[in-house]
Amino acid sequence: MALTPASELIMRNQAELSGRVLFAHIPDDGSLSQLGQLESPIVLTDDWRSFSSMQHQPKLEPLFQSQVPDIPPVDKIVLFMPKAKEQARYLIAQLLPLLKEGAEFWLVGENNGGIKSADKLLLPFTDKVQKKDKAKKSTLLSMIPVVDKIQAFELEQWQQYWSLDTGLSAEAGASSESALELVSLPGVFSHGRLDEGSELLLQHLPKVRASVGFIPKALDMGCGCGVIGLSLLKQQPELALTACDVSVMAVEATKLSLAHNQLEGEVIASDMWSEVEGRYDLVISNPPFHTGLKTDYVPTEQFIRQAKKHLNRGGELRIVANRFLKYPDLIEQVFGNCERIAETGKFCIWSARVQI
Incomplete structure (x- = not known):
């Protein structure tokens, strides 16, 4: 696997990496295996695919957690710039207290991923941000934090609450029995x-x-903060819900959302x-239909191809997707049927059932 430009930049400066090093949000491109001089680097990843891969690599200490434990x-510390700047702020805030003084x-x-203006993310914690190296449209920034400018990290300060009614609108703190208050974390989708896509799907929940047996079972695939799964539970409290996502931030947010709304469901990390x-x-x-910064249809196509074997007879696959994505033909190929449930100018809901 080819190294990303950002990883290549780290390789160029690897002579300065020694001692106990913590990497965060590093791409799964094999770069860590080329840093042979490091003994047991700590690797914080929010991606289950990366974590699963790293578990089989010797000398690594992979962590799949929304928050680094006390170490x-x-x-x-080497942080690879996340796609979302709010997630970058979140990671910087929780990582800095783990760094030795000086x-x-x-x-x-x-450069197309936000690093050009990322010095503004570091300046609150230091007297100077240095542009250490640049090549192949990538940049490496460096700073030595000032101890007095670092605060203890509190996860609760980064939780964002937003309200939703099963009628799709609820004021914060609404007392309606149908109201949901979702908990989101930086890095979670939307x-x-x-x-807009989830809003359309919520208007057409089956x-x-x-x-x-007697208990209906539902799977919310790619659950984010849990808005679809929790809405199903509000509609059918007897439902046995499983929610899954590849992101540890989404897994944690969905768990928080369930607990906050006093609902029960299983939440798992899964690719x-x-x-x-x-x-x-x-x-x-x-x-x-994105992997990082790149458009990538392959994961969803694989999801559709394998969905049938995870459904009971008469079970339904229901997805919402951009109109331009050519999923209906694939759904028809896999299930032998595909129905358009609803559409807007931008999105469509597609449904297919396993024949009885």
């Missing part, structure tokens, strides 16, 4: 708001009927179907 201070903090990223077991009466999703 001894490290000699250097040690260096690196922030690296591609952080702190309802996106009644889930049990194919086996699409990798950790999903059993069959369901409904699989529902607002699937992504």
Whole structure:
């Protein structure tokens, strides 16, 4: 696998990496295996795919957590610029207290990914941000934090609450029985708001009927903060809900949303179907078509191809997607049927059922 431009920049400066180093948000491009001089680097990732891969690499200490646990201070921190600047702020705030006094903090990223203006993210914590290196449209920033400018990290300060009614609108703190208050975290899709695709899907939630036994089972694939799954639970409290996402931030946000609304459901980290077991009466999703900064249809196409074997007889796959995406032909190919439930100028809801 080819190294990303940002990883190549780290390779050019690897002579300055020594001691106990913590990497965060690093791409799964094999760059860590080329840093042979490091002993047991700590790697914080929010991506289940990366974590699963790193578990099989010797000398690594991979962490798949929304917050780094208490660890001894490290000699250097290398943060790869996330797509969302709010997530960058979140990571910087939680990582800085882990750095030894006088040690260096690196922030690296591609120029089209927000690194050009990222010095503003670091300036509140230091007297000077240095542009350490640049190449292949990527930049490496460096700073030595000032201890007095670093505050203890509190996860609660980064939780964002937003309200939703099963009628799609609720004021914060509304007492309506149908009101939901979602909890979101930086890095979660559509952080702190309802996106247009999910809004359309919520207007057309199906009644889930049990194919086996008496309790209907539903899977919210790519759950984000849990808005679709929790809305299903509000509509059908008897539902057995499983929610999954590849992002640890989404997994944590959905758990927080369930607890905050006193609802119950299983939440798991999974790369699409990798950790999903059993069959369901409904699989529902607002699937992504981006991997990082790049458009990528492959994950959703794989999701559709494998969905049928995770559904009971009579079970339904229901997704919302941009109109320009050519999923209906694939759904028809896999299920032998595909129905358009609703559409707007931008989105469509597609449904297919496993034949009885």
